[in-house]
Amino acid sequence: MINVPIKTNICKKCNDYFQHEENVALFKQHQYHFHCFLCIDCKKQLSHESFYLDEKLQLDISNPQVYCETCYYKRCSSCIECNQIFTPTSIIIEFQGQEYHNE
Template identity: 35%
Template sequence: MSVCTKCTNTFPAGSRITEFDGKQYHPECFACVDCRKAITSQFYPFNNDYLCGTCHEQRFPRKRCAKCNSVITSAVITFAGASYHAACFLCMYPQLILQKKRNKIINQENFYILTEKY
């Protein structure tokens, strides 16, 4: 008779079994180490245990764009303590993407730019 990897109790006849990486768990034992909720979707390995997606984000927050609030997965622009996607870090007049080498920021609140040919 097989036993749960987490609690080492046997599985009652006809009960549901969650299987991952060759190991068997009661559904309630295959749970997030932080919130203790059963893992039913995306999860992350953590110290020989698992974190649900929500708890993983709380422990290891990813940078979010200050303009669109989406997670930044590519190059990040940091300005005045905030992070931005390159495409979101725009000049207000006109809507041009700021280029680090060619433009000089002259107003932190509105992201105005000044270039030699402006």
């Protein structure tokens, strides 16, 4: 997440105008007020935090399905063999309905 000078004058989520020289949250080439870019579960503001996108639920860019780190890991499935949570970069093998790390 970076702070950038505004290029448009309307927030993608709330459709309200940005204030003059207001910093904005930039995500997927769209701009949001800091108070509009929130974790979908706990509503924590994510403008200065690590966040994760749930690509499976991403249907509407005006309401991105993003999670803070805590909420993301609460929702994650884990490896049936080692019980470790899959990260966004994990390669997952599915065998007989069970998920495993690719290691």
